[in-house]
Amino acid sequence: MVLDSEAHAIFSNLDTVTLKKRLQRAFSSQLPIRSDTETHLASALRETLHRPGSMVRAELAYRVGVGYGVAAERAEQMAIAIEYFHTASLLFDDLPAMDNAHQRRGLPCVHRSYGEGAAMLAALALINRAYGLLWRSVSELPGKVQGELLAYFELHLGLEGLLNGQSEDLHYARLDANRQSAHRVALGKTVSLIRLSLVMPALLGRASQRETQLLDRLAIVWGLAYQALDDLKDVLHAPGSAAKTAARDAHLGRPNIALAIGIPEAFVRVEQLMHYGDCTIASLIRKRESLIFLRGVRQQFEHEIDRLSPSQLARAV
Template sequence: MRLVALPALRARLLDALDRHLPTHAHAEPSLRAALRQLASHPGKLVRAQLVLIGAEQHGWSAAAAEQLACAIEFFHVASLVLDDLPCMDNAETRRGQPCVHRRHGDATAILAALALINRAYALAGEAFLRAPRTVRRAAVTCLHRALGHAGLVGGQAWDLAFARTDRSSRTVAKIAAAKTGALFELTVLLPALAAPASGVERRWLRALCVYWGLQFQAADDLRDVLLTSVAAGKTTQRDQLMARPNLALALGVPAARHRLARLDTQIRRTLHQLNACSSRWDYLRQFHDTASALLARPVEAETVAA
């Protein structure tokens, strides 16, 4: 399979996200404005693009693939809105704009996040509506594991409690795997549920999700330490101030950069193992080759300018 150019995927996703946004003309004005703010300032859409590629590779219809991609993106955006709240990271900017709670208030930000989560579950349900019962059950299990106490929610709880831990790099990695890795688990595993994968293949897929999550979070940790808020497009220098997990703070910048490079090696070895099982997973390798700068951009070049 030859991957579609990423700009074409992005344009398609922006249209789908706008169509599926959980708002309408008669919605409460502040809530509608908050949701529109989120829609008008999308991020890199890394996860959504990978969902779209994977779903179509495994035979999903175009409509179902778009529904699932939007669902994962809405889960992701909702987690960012909640992360930025004063009771969490108390951030000021996100994606180059004032955070939703700064512009529309804490209550509206929470409601916007809930609206996105609610819509995401509905879209995921619609995407799997015509799948066999066993696949639908597997999807529910995957969503529960990735988003619940063993995944995103639990990881955020440990993030907030980090100051009371040993603050080691091992604990940092554990939290990153639970938070960032969990979203990659949804990104990779949900579209692949339609594929008759072996137990070995699914173990490699889960390992890939962990490595991608760790790589993405390590790059984000480096940007938090090394970049200004203007350069990063979001509030930086917060992790040390608030005693939050950050690999660059736990290991030092040189060691964190080395870990980032080592994770890329582990990812490529995992992708090789998957392709040895079946060529149907080659889209994951192609995506990593095409979008590795988006998945976890090394900050060496960025910090020269900073």
């Protein structure tokens, strides 16, 4: 499908580096902190907003939205909303009651610097702002379409998505550690946000049912592959070598596909998922030329594999 002139102009002139900088600025500025905000909460929020991470979910959401003709401002609002939800989930995930992590993005976790209460309130502030941005992004749509979009959002953030996945993650030690149980947790905890990043902006741009089905399929295989790579990093990286606390899954009894089926088998699993994803991307590009950027995103998975320690991989395999 040929891009309309406005979308084509935006896509042609917006390289990855420029887009990332734009989204990082938006991430840091879309949640204003009042001067009278309590010191601990304000500090926790400032630190969180000024280390945004990879922004891969926001970039996906923005590019998909613009690719479907969504205005840049609305695409950005939805992208930052999704990134705020993701960041809030990390603040909760790092807490002592959850993963009890010490490090995130190369620095001490927010709760270790400003207290658990400040970390939880900062997460709630991000969630509150995310809903506001989400509402703005869909406000110009017909009421029926708004309802469908918000219902989709609630589905994948709520008890059938992220929240249930997180709870299963916390109580995984009670389950049989196998491929199926690790797969189920990843579907809730990881795939849910990738689904929002790929499918929600397409729905905002009134994509066809077939295209949304393909994007949903891609979200599943990419989300599972992403989680498998994250699990491999947890197993293969020595503590202190990664930007977040490593070697935690075995200690805490958390789902980890590499621990469940073995390291070599986990790499095979990633390759299988990448193959399924490549077939899906090809189908999507045939229907929507603007989604060609997905091939570049796919290459990031290869970079993640390459970043794993060669010496550790050799010993493991």
